Amino acid sequence: MAQLDLRRKLSVLADAAKYDASCASSGTSRRDSSGGRGIGSTEGMGICHAYTPDGRCVSLLKILLTNFCIYDCAYCINRASSNVERARFSVDEVVRLTLEFYRRNYIEGLFLSSGIIRSGDYTMEQLVRVARTLREEHDFRGYIHLKLIPEADPKLVEEAGLYADRLSANIELPRDEALQRLAPQKDVAVIKKAMGQVRLKVEAARPEKRDRAKPPRFAPAGQSTQLIVGADGAPDTEILQRSASLYGGYGLRRVYYSAFSPIPDSSAVLPLQKPPLMREHRLYQADWLMRFYGFSAPEIGEAATDGMLDLAVDPKLAWALNRRELFPVDVNTAAREMLLRVPGLGVKSVDRIVSIRRYRTLRLEDVARLCRGVDKVRPFITALDWTPGGLTDAADLRARLAPDRAPEQLSLF
Secondary structure (H helix, E strand, O other), X not given: OOOOOHHHHHHHHHHHHHHOOOOOOOOOOOOEOOOOOOEOEOOOOOEEEEEOOOOOEEEEEEEEOEOOOOOOOOOOOOOOOOXXXXXXXXXXXXXXXXXXXXXXXXXXXXXXXXXXXXOHHHHHHHHHHHHHHHHHHOOEOOEEEEEOOOOOOHHHHHHHHHHOOEXXXXXXXXXXXXXXXXXXXXXXXXXXXXXXXXXXXXXXXXXXXXXXXXXXXXXXXXXXXXXXXXXXXXXXXXHHHHHHHXXXXXXXXXXXXXXOOOOOOOOOOOOOOOOOHHHHHHHHHHHHHHHHOOOOHHHHHOOOEOOEOOOOOOHHHHHHHHOHHHOOEEOOOXXXXXXXXXOOOOHHHHXXXXXHOOOXXXXXXXXXXXXXXXXXXXXXXXXXXXXXXXXXXOOOHHHHHOOOOOOOOOOOO
């Protein structure tokens, strides 16, 4: 095979990495080089933009170590039987790219994954070498996210967590039988075992107040995973149930959802068309409700039709329209947990309402100042000077609150 220059490798391996959505840089410990020590910081072609919970946008160099792979997963563009152009970085090349991109202020960290080469142990060892070289030889203090190879020796997984801020092992498909069918070389039990090991190590690294000596840091930003949407026929309710079990069982920071995209020369068992991107968006909104708004997966599924979330309205509004007997709620007396279920009220808005109502009785105009828009809120609340009357039970309420037209995917052509 002809030797590729570094620029061409970057083009191939950055493009190959775009299918992995589980990329974010939130939740890690604070490290920086402002004191004159080291290089890089966790603050503030191959560059992806990730968003932290406080709204900051950070840039990461997102690449594969290689897109060679001995596995033949039907849904993967880099599978062994694919005829895509192949490339491979050396450990030194990834280190060099990371440092040079950082010095030019292009990135604030690294997201590194890889196809399986030779074996899981060999591949994981290469990924760990990159992180170890950056940390120990160059004192790099920026963010590092490593993709786990679940089949690798547990000692390599443990070492990865000592250098990386976040680790991730992708479950890939909501249904175990689909993973066995479409990715026969992968074992969901092995993936879960690796995720369980990470959870135990993360929990062991949390110091107790009475501890004088802090335990070694281990993946301070936790772990995440990814589910492919639309490849195996699983409905949204089943996907959300899988996510809920992953959050509860493995203490994940995030579950990422990636809409299946048809690939060249794909297997006949895969769908011919990709699902609407709005479906992916609704799953993220539902996931947010489970993590920050106190909703359970079955509750969100109450408003689903044949297991699918409503694409025209967001999941919280769909739930509220389905449970109108619980509304309206009084913003001056309702519990915080119930206010979080009011369409149009976010966590910050609810916290402000709860804080302010201790000193004064809220009117509708007060609520309007505390949220982005009061039109969606109005049918579901009462205030000192407002009651919705029959609006809450109006037959056409959904039509009033739904967008004027269905969401449409934009095209460049």
